Amino acid sequence: ALVSTNPDLGYWMTEYCILQRNGEIRGGGRRDLGMDTALYVARIIHHDLTLAQARSWQWWTAVTQCDYKDGLVYLDDGSNGTTGRTGPRVESLKHDGNVRESKLLWALGNYSRFVRPGMVRIGCNVAPPQSYVSGLLASAYTGTKGEIVLVLVNLSAEAQHCELNLPGPVEVHTTSSTQDLQPGTQDAANILVPPRAVVTISQIGNRQKT
Structure with missing residues (x-):
């Protein structure tokens, strides 16, 4: 629709929050500090940037006391959090x-800490292709000084080895x-991506200061 209206128009994905109830994520209720939600969101970020061509991607809220999957950092009194925003427990x-902290906080950091404003996404493919739902996802970005950043999302239960042309x-x-x-550091010709993990790769000494 955007292209047919004006090919120069772009869009931002703003204030994303898990609301959909499906067999994989089971809705936005109940906090999840582990990798299930982190990988679910990392996959969405990847597809929004690479398939839907989003120019920016932003999460809904940073800190919460609620028992929902809407936070990056959670506060509680030793329980699983509240279901409301007022009351004695909140006070x-x-x-x-x-x-x-949640794993989602860190997985989001695999993008936000390294893919900085002004960077442009460039071509990057997994060969042979893998499943967009359960395989290895890869995207790459470059900055004004020619620095290159890659984000790899391994949705599979097995480690993956990648050879990069860097x-x-x-x-x-x-x-x-x-x-x-x-x-850490690795040889670009033999990158190890652990099972169910997000890995950001950048050229040594070329990452933008944050």
Whole structure:
């Protein structure tokens, strides 16, 4: 519709929140601090950017005390959170409570920390192609100084090995069930992507300062 109206028009995906109830995510109720929701959203981000051509992607809310899948960081009094936004339990969190980060926070960081404003998405393909639902997803971006960033989303239960056409070792930041944007270096010719993980790859020394 946008292209037929005006090919120069673009769109932003703003304030995304999980509301759909399906067999995979089972709706927006009940917080999930683990990789299931993180990978679900990472897949949506990938498809919004690469298939729907979104020019920006933004999450709904950062911090919440509620028992929904709408936060990146959660506050609670030792329970699974509240189902309302007012009341004694909510008031108590102004003075004390637990702070819990979600894997979604870190998986979103695999995009937002590295794919910075002004960067442009460039061609990137997985060969041979894999499932858009349960395989390896890859997207790549470049900045004004020629720096390249790749985001790999491994939806499968098996590790994946990738060969990149980039020189030398590269920086990797991995989010998985045991890692939170864990930094490291790997050989560009043999990148290991752990099972059910999100990995961001950037050329050493070329990442934009944040």
